[in-house]
Amino acid sequence: MQHIAMIGGGLAGTLVAMHLVRHAQRPLCITLFDQQAQFQTGIAYAQSDFRHLLNVAAGKMSAWPDQPLHFVQWLQQQPAYANIDGALLAQTYLPRALYGQYLQQQWQQTVQDASSKNIQLKLLAVSVTKLRVLPTSIALSSALGEMQFDAVVVATGNELPRPPLPAASGLTAIAGYQHNPWQAVTIPHSNTQSTAKPLQPDSRVLILGNGLTMVDTVLALRQAGVRSPMISLSPHGYGMLPHRVSAVKLPDFASTLGEHPSLRQALRLFNQQRKQLRQLGISAEGLVDNLRPYSQLWWRGFSSAEKQFFFRKLRHLWGVARHRLPLQIHDQIQQLRLQGALEVRAGRLLSCQQHDSGIEVQFIAKGQTAPEVRQVDHIINCTGPENCYPRLANHMLATAIAEGVLASGPLELGLAACPGSLALKNGSGDIHPRLFGIGSILRGELWETTALNEIRQQAHQLAGQLLLLE
Template identity: 35%
Template sequence: MAARSGAGRTVAVIGGGFSGTICAIHLLQHLRGDDRVVLIERERQLGRGVAFATAEPSHLLNVRAENMSAFPDEPLHLLRWLDRLPADERRQGAKAGAAGTFVQRGLYGRYVRDQLAAVLRAGRHADRLTILNDQATRLVRHGSRWHLATRNGRSLETDIAVLATGNFPPAPLPYAGCVDNPWQPEAVEEIDRDHPVLLLGSGLTMIDVVLRLVDRGFRSTVHVLSRRGLLPRTHAPAPVYADLLLDAEDRRSLVSLTRAVRREITRAEIAGFGWRSVIDALRPHSQLLWQELSPADRRRFVR
């Protein structure tokens, strides 16, 4: 497959989970009219990836729906989409409480797919998007362009390549009774409901596994081993904080940024807001803040 001739650029998005699908949507909306997008995904359904492929009703987003719009300039977009669902689906797929609305992760994957379908239904973008149900296997720079090869023998020349490959599955462990990938469909089904289980790690994946065990009638004891012994904390109400201030001096390093965020939390608390509202206010800026950090500061942040 060769890129279409003409003055426009070709952008290949490798990976069609949440990040790749949303990236393709925004590219179609903001690139020039003669540019085109190729979205490559080995699974048949787009917009899911590991995060939103789960069909478990108890697996909810860990971010309130008010902060999960696919479009930064329309923060209530997801809530409006939910409101258009039939009442039964909305009731089953979204749990509302004092801390906000939390959506089933599988339903959120459907929301992402619906946004791509809406872009294609609009007509003006349909002929600029090519979706390949395939797997990218090779990406090599040729002059000013990239040469991309796929598992099914396709060849594509592209001006820009976006890697949206998500999290790779963990390496298999050669131990009997050890589940190395908790996201496998059979991971929990093979566990004896009357035998104790040890979970390594106490983060959100641990919560998901425990919920799956409970939903399947697990009767024994779950032991959780963690380096720090900390559990995910529940959400609390977080009203919108619109007074966030971060200037160039605040953003010059990870240390100055950390101090600035603590300063903003103090300012917010004086005004009657909590730290959660400040963190939510950072969300639209997180990509820019990350790009501004030096490689050394990025490594420090991850460490």
């Protein structure tokens, strides 16, 4: 019997397992490791608060790439959505918790299908601490000991953010500092089971970062009762953009560049299209969506110098245009800014000092030379996941890279892999025939690889490849 393991039991690992069960024609044993025990939903879709919405319309959220409207059809089977037109539902931004329920129901069906096919499914709520490549298998170590598998998929998802200041600053020892933003958004007013400083309605909060996680954090803090003005500090301070409903269908301008344009050619064409749309009074935000089908192929064709330039100069602008908000969430954030409840600043954090009255924060605003000083009670790190794995302390991936079992990807983003097969590489550049990656760990190789559309395609591809292994 073939034994396959997923390191990570969230969305990516679950989708691979679901596709394996769907397509398997013989008995298998599939094991999912997840140290947080957040199987199926992961952190993203485990929230119980239905006010947190998906950032992608329902029509693009099917778990099955060959059934693009599967999620919409599932919705129409739910009493709350049974009488709503499917075309309207497909354009709607729905609660993440609802999508979590969808994933769990898909998993329940997978469990039934596995039983009928004599496929074993094991969910292990432990952390994988070491990875070894053997001649004909992969060995994974955990608190349960060492286990050997015929093939392994690394589906670890997003890591915690990078500390915003050097270790010598003492920031991580400050009681009001929250390094894990996904824990921060669930901190209640008082929690005797937590060592974190409890939030109060008058708590002064500094949020480091200005992306989607910042938005989640602001809304969660407001829902928890925090009423003091909050500050968001990021290097650029770009404003978030909304998803706008538009009847205008943009032309497929990207296809005119072929498969391997230079970065300069892509930028020139993008800017030409952007100016043209603005002259016509049409929002240019959808241009990034037009590029999505080509982004992985183009990224793979860019030179190292082009990738470095994009990463240094353009990635933040790409992120703003790429990661837009549902219109109603964008309106809430804008209203908070107009009310003075949220201040978005561009700048760089310099230091933090704990005092009896709170935390003294120094930062230098963009374009200024003299630092500003603020007093806050909490600092929440929403700067985005760490993608340079050698920086991760006491982490299986960092250890594997140090030992040469794995290698960092281009620009030290994620892991080195074969973009076509998704097979991971070792420190010498050799491809592991039984070790694969999915999702965010492929960021350096593919750039756009964190959204459901890419992950479900990769899961489908990996399932087919894994089932062909002897």
